[in-house]
Amino acid sequence: MQNTKPHAAILASPGMGHLIPVIELGKRLVTHHGFHVTIFVVSTDSSSSAQTQLLNSPNLNFLDIISLPLVDITGLVDPAASIVTKIIVMMRESLAGLRSTIFSMEYRPTVLIADLFGTEALTIADEFEMLKYVFIASNAWFLAITIYVPTLDKRVEDEHINGQKPLKIPGCEPVRFDDTLDAYLDRTDQVYEEYIRIGREICMADGILLNTWEDLEPKTFEALRDQNLLGRVTRVPVYPIGPLARQIGPPVLDNQVLNWLDVQPSESVIYVSFGSGGTLSAEQTIELAYGLELSRQRFIWVLRPPVDKDVSGSFFNAGNGPDGSASFLPDGFMTRTKKLGRIVHMWAQQVEILAHPAVGGFLSHCGWNSTLESILNGVPMITWPLYAEQKMNATLLSEDLGLAVRPLARPDGVVRREEISKMVRRIMVDKEGYVIRKRMKEAKGKALEAVSKGGSSDESLSRVAEDCVISLQSGNRANDH
Ligand code: UDP
Numbered sequence: 004m005q006n007t008k009p010h011a012a013i014l015a016s017p018g019m020g021h022l023i024p025v026i027e028l029g030k031r032l033v034t035h036h037g038f039h040v041t042i043f044v045v046s047t048d049s050s051s052s053a054q055t056q057l058l059n060s061p062n063l064n065f066l067d068i069i070s071l072p073l074v075d076i077t078g079l080v081d082p083a084a085s086i087v088t089k090i091i092v093m094m095r096e097s098l099a100g101l102r103s104t105i106f107s108m109e110y111r112p113t114v115l116i117a118d119l120f121g122t123e124a125l126t127i128a129d130e131f132e133m134l135k136y137v138f139i140a141s142n143a144w145f146l147a148i149t150i151y152v153p154t155l156d157k158r159v160e161d162e163h164i165n166g167q168k169p170l171k172i173p174g175c176e177p178v179r180f181d182d183t184l185d186a187y188l189d190r191t192d193q194v195y196e197e198y199i200r201i202g203r204e205i206c207m208a209d210g211i212l213l214n215t216w217e218d219l220e221p222k223t224f225e226a227l228r229d230q231n232l233l234g235r236v237t238r239v240p241v242y243p244i245g246p247l248a249r250q251i252g253p254p255v256l257d258n259q260v261l262n263w264l265d266v267q268p269s270e271s272v273i274y275v276s277f278g279s280g281g282t283l284s285a286e287q288t289i290e291l292a293y294g295l296e297l298s299r300q301r302f303i304w305v306l307r308p309p310v311d312k313d314v315s316g317s318f319f320n321a322g323n324g325p326d327g328s329a330s331f332l333p334d335g336f337m338t339r340t341k342k343l344g345r346i347v348h349m350w351a352q353q354v355e356i357l358a359h360p361a362v363g364g365f366l367s368h369c370g371w372n373s374t375l376e377s378i379l380n381g382v383p384m385i386t387w388p389l390y391a392e393q394k395m396n397a398t399l400l401s402e403d404l405g406l407a408v409r410p411l412a413r414p415d416g417v418v419r420r421e422e423i424s425k426m427v428r429r430i431m432v433d434k435e436g437y438v439i440r441k442r443m444k445e446a447k448g449k450a451l452e453a454v455s456k457g458g459s460s461d462e463s464l465s466r467v468a469e470d471c472v473i474s475l476q477s478g479n480r481a482n483d484h
Contacts, residue, residue: 009471010039012105012112013138016090016120017047019054019279020370024140024214025118026057027247029066035461036468041067041112043104045097048073053279053350060252071100080193086280087120087186087391088194091201094120102127113475116212119149122204134474136467137208141371142215143223143243144399145392146205147175150236152187153202164188173233174226176403182394206238210467214245214371216453216460219404219446242463246375246450249354260303260345261355267301270363270440273427274356274382276305277368281389285309285331287417292332294423295344300431302344303362305351306332314389357382363440364430369396379451381444383407383436385426387418406443408435 011032015025025042032038044058058068074096080089101124105112115128116136128135139146151172152160163170164187169177186198205211217224220243226232227241255261264272275295277283283291288309295302309331327348329337337346353373356362357380365377366385374396377384384407386397400407410426412418430436453460 006039006110006113006475008037008039009113009468009475010041010110011471012041012043012115012133014043014094014101014115014117014121014124015045016094016118017045018090019051019057020372021118021120021140022054022057023249023372024247025138026063026066027249028116028138028212028214028244030063031244031247031464032468033065036464038468038471039067039110041069041108043101044068044070045093046070046073047093051279062252069104071097071104074100085185085192085194088192088197090120091194091197095123098124098127102130105131113478114471119201119205122201122208125204125208132478134471135208136210136212137205138212138214139205140214141392142396142399143213143220143227143241144175144178144395145371146211146213146241147172147223147227147233148178148184148395149198149202150206151202151233153199154236160187164190172226173231174229175223175233178395179398182398184392184395185390206236208239209470210240210242211237212242212244212464212467214247214375216243216245216450216458217463218449218453218459220399240466242467243453244460244464244467246379246454246460248372248375248379251355251358252352255352255355258352258355260347260351261359263345264303264356264359264361267361269360271431272301272303272359272362273298273364273366273385273431274303274353274362275366276351276353276373277307277387277389278370278373279350281368281370282307282310282314284311284417288331289333290417290420291423292336293420294418295427296336296340297420297424298427298431299343300427301361302340302427303347303351303356304344305347305349305353307349364427364436366427369393369400371396374400375450378406378443378446381440381447383430383439383443385410385430404442404446406439406446408439 013025013029015022029040029042033040074093076092076096080092112133114134116138117124118138122137125135162168167180169179171177186194189195227237228234354376357376362382365382366387367373368389369386384400386401386407386409388394388397397409401409408426408429410418410422452458
C-alpha cells in the first residue's frame with residue numbers, strides 16, 4: 004500500500020522548552036500541510052508532571068507520539084556535567100531506539116526533522132533515504148553563532164573567549180563576550196566539542212527550520228543567505244517558519260490565578276517566570292520579592308525554591324513538587340502582598356496568563372518560547388537571562404528590537420531590589436513602558452501576519468512541505484517499478 008501523505012518524523016530533545024515547539028511544528032504540518040506526523044520523545048528518568056500533562060492532552064490525538072525507551076546514561080556522563088551535555092548524551096543513546104522504530108514502521112517517514120540536540124540522527128535519515136531537516140527552536144542570530152564558531156581559527160576564538168572581545172559574525176550583530184553561550188567558555192568541557200559538532204552537522208541537513216520570522220531579523224537572514232557572508236557556511240536553505248507557539252487551551256475552570264486576573268484592571272499585572280527550569284539563588288529570590296513589593300505593582304510570580312549554584316535546576320522535572328512552601332521569602336511578604344499579587348508554585352499556565360487582558364508585563368528568563376509567547380500577546384518584557392542562548396535573546400529584545408528593558412546586576416551577578424522595582428515601574432507605569440508596549444503590539448501584528456496564510460513563514464513551511472511531497476512521489480514511483 005502506498006503512502007499518500009508525507010509523513011514527518013520529528014525528534015524532540017528532553018525538556019518542555021524543546022517539546023512544546025516541536026509539538027507546535029507537528030500540529031502545523033498536520034493542519035496546514037496535510038502531513039502525517041510522528042513525534043519521538045526522548046524519555047528521562049525524572050518524569051516531569053508538566054510534560055506528562057502536555058503529552059496526554061486530548062487535542063494532540065491527531066499526532067502519533069512515541070516515547071523512546073529510557074536510556075541509562077550513568078557512567079557515560081559526569082554527574083556534574085552541564086544539562087546540555089546530559090541532554091546530548093541521552094539523545095545519542097536514544098538513536099538505536101529511533102532507528103529500530105523507524106525501521107519497523109509500516110509507513111516509512113518521508114522526512115526526519117531533528118531539533119538542535121538531535122543532529123546525530125540525520126545519519127538515520129540517510130540510511131532510510133529520507134529528507135532531513137534541523138529545527139532550531141530559537142532565532143536566526145543563535146543559528147549564526149552556532150554555525151560560525153566551528154569555522155573560526157583558534158586565534159579569533161581566543162580573542163572572544165580569553166580576550167573578551169565581541170565576536171564579529173559576518174553580516175550580523177557582533178556577540179558580546181558577556182552574552183556568549185556558556186558552551187564556548189571552556190574548551191576542555193565536553194559541551195564545547197558537542198556544540199562545535201552540532202554547528203557543523205546543522206549545515207549538512209537539506210534545510211534549517213527556525214522558529215522566528217523574516218521581519219524580526221532581516222539583517223541576520225540576509226547574512227545567512229549571502230555567499231559572501233555567512234551563506235558560505237550555511238550552504239543549505241534557511242526557512243523561518245515561526246512564530247510557532249502554544250495557543251491557549253480550553254477555558255480552565257476554577258483556576259485561582261486566572262479568576263484573580265479576571266478582577267484586575269487591564270494591563271496592570273506583571274508576570275514573573277523563569278521558564279521550565281530556571282532557578283534563582285536564595286539571595287536573589289529575596290531581592291526579587293522585595294523588588295516586587297517596592298514597585299507597588301500587581302504581580303504573578305511562578306516561585307521555585309532557591310538553588311544556589313545551578314540556574315537550570317528544575318529542567319528535567321518541570322512542574323514537579325514540592326509542597327508549596329514559601330519559607331524562603333522575606334518574613335511577612337505573603338501577608339503584605341496579599342492584595343497585590345499571587346504566587347504560583349513551580350508551574351503556571353503561562354500562555355493563558357500572558358493572553359489575559361489584565362497582564363501588562365513579563366519579567367522573563369528570555370527562553371525563546373517565552374519570548375515568542377510574550378510577543379504574540381503584545382506583552383512588553385523585562386529581561387532576566389539565566390543560561391543557554393538567553394543572554395543573546397535579552398540583547399536582541401532590549402537593544403535591537405526595543406521590546407524590553409534590561410536590569411543591571413551588581414558585579415557579583417545579583418540584581419538589587421531597587422533596580423528590580425525600577426524596571427517593573429519602567430514597564431508598567433512610565434511613559435517608556437507605554438512606548439515599548441506599543442512597539443510590542445506592532446511586533447505581534449507582524450508575527451501573526453508571518454504565520455497567516457500567504458505570510459512569509461507560512462510560505463517558507465509550504466516550500467518545505469512541497470519538497471516532502473516531491474520526495475514522497477518520487478519514492479512511490481520508485482516502488483512501482
Ligand atoms: N512554561 C509554562 N509554565 C511555566 C513555565 C514554563 O507553561 O510555569 C512553558 C512556557 O510557556 C514555554 C516553555 O514552558 O512554552 C518554556 O520554554 P522557554 O523556551 O521559554 O524556556 P526553557 O524552559 O526552555 O528555558
